[in-house]
Amino acid sequence: MNLNQIELLRVLQETDFNLSKAAEKMCVVQSAVSRQLQMFEVELGAPLFERNGKKLIGLTLLGKRIMQEVATINQAKQNIQTIAADFMDSEHGTIHIATTHAQAKYFLPAPIQRFREKYPGVRIYMQQSSPEHLIDQLHQHKADVAICTEKVQEDTELVTKDCYEWHHAAVMPHGHPLCEGEMSLQRLANYPILTYSFGFTGRSAIESALQKAGLELDVFLSAADSDVIKTYVRAGLGVGLITGMAYDADVDSDLTARSLADFIPSSKAKIAYLRNNYLPSYVQHFIAELLAAGKNVNA
Amino acid sequence: MNLNQIELLRVLQETDFNLSKAAEKMCVVQSAVSRQLQMFEVELGAPLFERNGKKLIGLTLLGKRIMQEVATINQAKQNIQTIAADFMDSEHGTIHIATTHAQAKYFLPAPIQRFREKYPGVRIYMQQSSPEHLIDQLHQHKADVAICTEKVQEDTELVTKDCYEWHHAAVMPHGHPLCEGEMSLQRLANYPILTYSFGFTGRSAIESALQKAGLELDVFLSAADSDVIKTYVRAGLGVGLITGMAYDADVDSDLTARSLADFIPSSKAKIAYLRNNYLPSYVQHFIAELLAAGKNVNA
């Protein structure tokens, strides 16, 4: 058994058990990986892969169980390299952040700026996508840290930290009937609604509030993006339900925003990363910066 | 980086950072391990060991952190081999049990006999020692499973399962004043006491009962072993406080036993094993057998 064989197993999973593609990814010829796999299976005394003729088509029961250990080894190996690199130079490196549009545009700018002042040598890559995909990004090691509101706490392989609490706001053009008078979910239900897609930033809080009130909203447009929602609100298509942060009194001076804090339960933005993944000191510092910024928001 | 280098680091820890001894353990010449270590340190870019001249005298900060990952890798590697072997043949193998005298003599015989009937191909090694040492045995992979009453639940690397509950009994020769009348801690305190050593089978329960009652016992002899205690009791040296199990009406017909269930809190015998250590199916079955036997004791 050697680390290349372990690595090969990982790569095979990522390439749909295709030896040729795996060989390419590992920068060796196909026959080499074929042999290595054979030798490994012989060493263990049992096949790890289901085969259709010579083609690999999946993992055996044994293979599935062993893949867990393989993942552990690869993670630890990665950690060793990261730890050593961090030890040698804790000023340079990269952070891959996976997050949603709302966080990227309205929350992250401040903490990232502060972080940059302390760590000018660290390159930051920001990747936007859906909360579900964010978690995949972490698992696939395409992101070091994720920031989002939904779905992260169910995963036992992730460490999550509460970052800040936020409320929804209703936005509409000036002169809209909802700009005046007592706000309520009932009144809201009279108008077409634009808000986040399912599984996105705080959509679940809206759903649970409605269910509790026995109401149904006419959400005729769902988007992942506060700015898209505002655009349609401006076009007079309805009332937008977005995070309070996303209303900027200057830029959005043509819109009225009213807090829904009393009607929709608050949502918690969270920071998540893989439990067994070593984070370089600057990433740990970055997370501290996020938490500090989060406290700031809550205050 | 390769698995032999990882293995080398583990062996170096076990040999007090002595390259020569490590080489011997790994069945290669000393110069080979010397080079491998150098190459690994060069690859990481920083030393893992503190050196006094050329001698290794300890781990650097980096080395300590990396050793955690090394342990993870070695464990996973071990697991892969165990899993494959278990998959190929789940009828043969070995179990290393670490336990105390009390369990070995009075609890384990029944479940081991039942286990043996189902798995005649499994060799059982039983190792007796103190509870503290039992935990070391697990960590050093010298034991697969430990059974004892004390000290195991504090260790987060261990999985522990409650096995059975037991009470202390007082044993004394027939005719001893304590054989008659109402039993109490106060009366007990009038006689010299013989019981288990500190850190052993249920000693802590005795201590806490006394502290609560504001009493002090004259424990003039502590032993690890119920049978040793009984021997001294027979010699008329005092009253023995042992686990109820250790009194056998036939063999110990010359002694009187009285339960102390009402005076000393019960103790729980526990089963422990390493969280990240894969246990072959027959070991899992053995543990199930222990738990079943434990339920039997409690009923």
Place this chain on the structure above:
DNA sequence: TAAGGTTACGGCGATCGTAACGATC
């Protein structure tokens, strides 16, 4: 016939063992 996988063989490089040397107690 293209794509995926195996087998055979020659060459190269990593790693080992021998052996001589250096340092420290």
Place this chain on the structure above:
DNA sequence: GATCGTTACGATCGCCGTAACCTTA
């Protein structure tokens, strides 16, 4: 001088790449 570690060098064994071959869509 005994113990411990490093360096130099030749030999070996493992692993790779080339290439021919096999099998199935």
